[in-house]
Amino acid sequence: MTRRKLVAGNWKMNGSHAALSELDAIAEAAAAHTSIDVAVAVPATLIAPAATRVPALSIGAEDVHAADHGAHTGCVSAAMVKEAGARFSIVGHSERRADQGERDADVKAKAEALHRHGLNAIVCVGETLDEREAGRAEAVVTAQIAGSLPDGAAAEWCAIAYEPVWAIGTGRTPTAADVAAMQGAIRAKLRAMIGEEADRLRILYGGSVTPDNARELLHVADVDGALVGGASLTAAKFVPIIAAAN
Ligand code: G3P
Structure with a gap:
């Protein structure tokens, strides 16, 4: 099965209006x-100016809140980010699972x-270093898939990002x-859950992807793209990663 590769950036809590020129x-x-x-996730404050500046991207x-509206100070809903110009959102990033205590059911x-x-979702999963060293990486990640995969998940709107927590921002891969x-284990779990649709879903890799390692990582079996943090902040680093996906 051929799946189009998706290279997505995640600016995290970085960027400014000046940075939009990237x-x-x-x-x-x-x-x-x-x-x-190609896609780029930006802080909520930059969604509208970014979408206006580069309408084709x-x-x-x-992140979004699970509720459509209500008493959730500081949060934004899917409808709100859509109105601002977003076409998708990352959900369940390990930084949110760790910092905000998000559980699989929330994701x-x-x-x-x-x-x-009508927005697309990139659902993140990944094990910590302790979990990997204890030989529990696949069990942890497949349990996250079991709990986090949205009902009716289909390739048109849902992708998975496997991001080992210990590889994020560390330079280790x-x-x-x-x-x-791991990609194979995730695919097998998806098959058990959603049957043939599992072969259409994209599974991205994320964690210290750089222009230097992108070609190798993006061509590992079952890797359908990358979710890129630090190296997505500048065109000088992100563009070569896009090119490496070819
Ligand atoms: O979501 C992307 C991510 O967590 C990876 O970050 O900086 O290691 O590419 P980075």
Whole structure:
């Protein structure tokens, strides 16, 4: 089964109006690489200006609340980010699971909220270093898939990002064999849950992807793209990663 690769950036709590100029060259690269999907998730404050500046590029949010509206001070809903110009959101990033105590059920509900509003979801999973060293990485990640996968998950609107927590922002990456093993375990779990649709869903890899390692990581079996943090902040680093997906 051939799946189009998706290279997505995650700016996290970085960026400013001045930084939006980086999106110009990223949008150009996205337009030039017609066989690759490119997307950038930005802080909520930058969604509208980013979507206005580069209308052809898929701009997304980094999180949404599961509810459509209500007494949730400081949060934004799927409908709100959509109105601002987002086409998708990341949900369940390990930084939110750790910092905000998000559980699998929360992540699932957020992904379902996105779908209700016609937005795409990138659902993140990944084990900690302790879990990997204890030999529990696959068990942890497949349990996260079981709990976080939205009902009715379909390739048109849902992708998975496998991000080992210990590889995020550390410069450390798993071996190609370890990545392949985990992507395969995730695919097998998805097959058990949603049958043939599992073969259409994209499974991205995330964690210290750089222009130097992107070609290798993006061509590991079952890797359908990358979720890129630090290296997505500048076109100088992100554009070569987009090119490496070809
Ligand atoms: O969501 C992307 C991410 O957590 C990876 O971050 O900086 O290691 O590429 P980074």
